[in-house]
Amino acid sequence: DAGVIQSPRHEVTEMGQEVTLRCKPISGHDYLFWYRQTMMRGLELLIYFNNNVPIDDSGMPEDRFSAKMPNASFSTLKIQPSEPRDSAVYFCASSSVPLAGGANEQFFGPGTRLTVL
Amino acid sequence: GQNIDQPTEMTATEGAIVQINCTYQTSGFNGLFWYQQHAGEAPTFLSYNVLDGLEEKGRFSSFLSRSKGYSYLLLKELQMKDSASYLCAVRLLMDSSYKLIFGSGTRLLVRP
Numbered sequence: 001d002a003g004v005i006q007s008p009r010h011e012v013t014e015m016g017q018e019v020t021l022r023c024k025p026i027s028g029h030d031y032l033f034w035y036r037q038t039m040m041r042g043l044e045l046l047i048y049f050n051n052n053v054p055i056d057d058s059g060m061p062e063d064r065f066s067a068k069m070p071n072a073s074f075s076t077l078k079i080q081p082s083e084p085r086d087s088a089v090y091f092c093a094s095s096s097v098p099l100a101g102g103a104n105e106q107f108f109g110p111g112t113r114l115t116v117l
Numbered sequence: 118g119q120n121i122d123q124p125t126e127m128t129a130t131e132g133a134i135v136q137i138n139c140t141y142q143t144s145g146f147n148g149l150f151w152y153q154q155h156a157g158e159a160p161t162f163l164s165y166n167v168l169d170g171l172e173e174k175g176r177f178s179s180f181l182s183r184s185k186g187y188s189y190l191l192l193k194e195l196q197m198k199d200s201a202s203y204l205c206a207v208r209l210l211m212d213s214s215y216k217l218i219f220g221s222g223t224r225l226l227v228r229p
Contacts, residue, residue: 043219108159
């Protein structure tokens with residue numbers, strides 16, 4: 001398996017622009033997670049999906065952030081409009097085990113490094 | 118509030134044993150995870166504890182004491198490739214919803 005795939009790997013944009021990050025989970029994994037990692041705040045869970053349905057989005061920082069999962073093999077995280085403080089590495093992870101279930105081993109993608117100027 | 122504490126940095130020698138501690142002050146504790154993250158890479162899963170005691174997996178072991186709000190990750194026979202950050206994460210059950218919060222991570226440097 002190719003693992004979790006994320007694109008783009010790097011994104012540089014200007015403040016106010018819309019940014020869309022993409023993720024393809026491991027085939028057969030029903031659970032998908034979006035994270036943000038910064039030096040200041042560490043790794044934060046933003047939102048997670050079960051069978052394409054958002055389960056908990058309490059970690060999404062603001063209304064400027066939105067996530068969708070139109071099918072089992074694709075998810076997007078959108079920031080509109082972007083701000084410099086959104087600069088971070090965004091990871092997508094998938095799992096065959098729910099967050100509620102035992103050893104929820106998550107497999108992370110390589111991440112998207114976002115820089116908002 | 119929910120809080121997880123880990124030492125910021127540790128240094129150890131190749132071949133030695135190192136223990137990385139994690140203390141947490143949380144409500145609704147429902148399990149603890151350890152992840153390894155090499156610089157510039159994604160985290161990878163190492164271990165999971167939900168009951169008190171030691172879980173061993175090869176050179177790595179993880180311990181949990183729920184009454185003390187304490188866990189540690191034990192790395193034996195250290196190798197240079199073990200130089201990485203180690204993240205402690207706590208799963209919480211709050212208002213019928215599961216959350217996952219991460220500590221800031223411990224950066225381990227293994228020296229020859």
